[in-house]
Amino acid sequence: MSNSGLMEILLIEDEQAIADFVCSGLAGRGLKVRHIDDGNAGLALALEGNFDVIVLDIMLPGRDGLSVLKELRKAGVAAPVILLTARNELADRVEGLNLGADDYLAKPFFVEELHARIQALQRRLAGDRTNIVQVDHLKLDRITRHASLADRSIDLTTREFNLLEYLMRSAGQVFTRSQILEHVWGYDFDPSTNVVDVCIKRIRGKLTELDSTGESAALIESVRAAGYRFRRLS
Numbered sequence: 001m002s003n004s005g006l007m008e009i010l011l012i013e014d015e016q017a018i019a020d021f022v023c024s025g026l027a028g029r030g031l032k033v034r035h036i037d038d039g040n041a042g043l044a045l046a047l048e049g050n051f052d053v054i055v056l057d058i059m060l061p062g063r064d065g066l067s068v069l070k071e072l073r074k075a076g077v078a079a080p081v082i083l084l085t086a087r088n089e090l091a092d093r094v095e096g097l098n099l100g101a102d103d104y105l106a107k108p109f110f111v112e113e114l115h116a117r118i119q120a121l122q123r124r125l126a127g128d129r130t131n132i133v134q135v136d137h138l139k140l141d142r143i144t145r146h147a148s149l150a151d152r153s154i155d156l157t158t159r160e161f162n163l164l165e166y167l168m169r170s171a172g173q174v175f176t177r178s179q180i181l182e183h184v185w186g187y188d189f190d191p192s193t194n195v196v197d198v199c200i201k202r203i204r205g206k207l208t209e210l211d212s213t214g215e216s217a218a219l220i221e222s223v224r225a226a227g228y229r230f231r232r233l234s
């Protein structure tokens with residue numbers, strides 16, 4: 001956090017129109033945004049500053065975003081990074097995630113979406129301190145890879161565990177099948193494939209085995225024509 005107590009975001013983006021709507025949109029949601037339009041200057045600032053989240057465009061003058069990210073991680077800067085990518089930059093997104101990016105957002109995007117991702121990263125960081133992801137009685141231990149419901153073990157495959165973790169970490173946020181495919185399966189699946197639905201169905205089935213009321217399985221919500229969301233409990 002900055003001295004003012006506001007979350008401080010570093011935005012490295014050379015397109016002025018995007019920078020303008022991100023700066024005003026995030027400022028309107030109570031975040032402080034520092035904007036830089038050049039890769040080298042952005043890297044320098046990210047190295048010396050103490051930002052809560054870095055929003056990083058890939059195509060930049062001076063030094064491209066992936067190179068900025070690589071240098072940051074090499075220097076031990078652990079601030080979460082959200083990459084901004086063009087639609088056709090799948091290879092860059094994958095490389096970015098491999099280089100230590102925490103998330104990415106494809107252009108064009110709504111500032112609400114970016115804000116949601118920033119909040120999700122903050123929640124994820126808070127959760128990282130204990131390595132436990134928990135919603136209600138459902139608990140995932142990311143170190144031991146153990147999943148439990150009311151202290152009874154759930155036997156999940158790696159894929160099922162990763163999918164559940166992905167949804168639970170950002171409870172309340174809707175993820176499309178494509179987003180889930182890219183994050184959990186890790187590459188560009190045929191979007192018409194139903195592996196996500198099949199995997200969700202299996203997870204729900206396993207939850208129902210332990211909780212026959214169906215309430216636990218219902219925590220994973222299908223959002224019509226959109227995707228899936230893990231219900232956020234307050």
Ligand code: CA
Binds near residue numbers: 013015057058059060
């Ligand atoms: Ca750019």
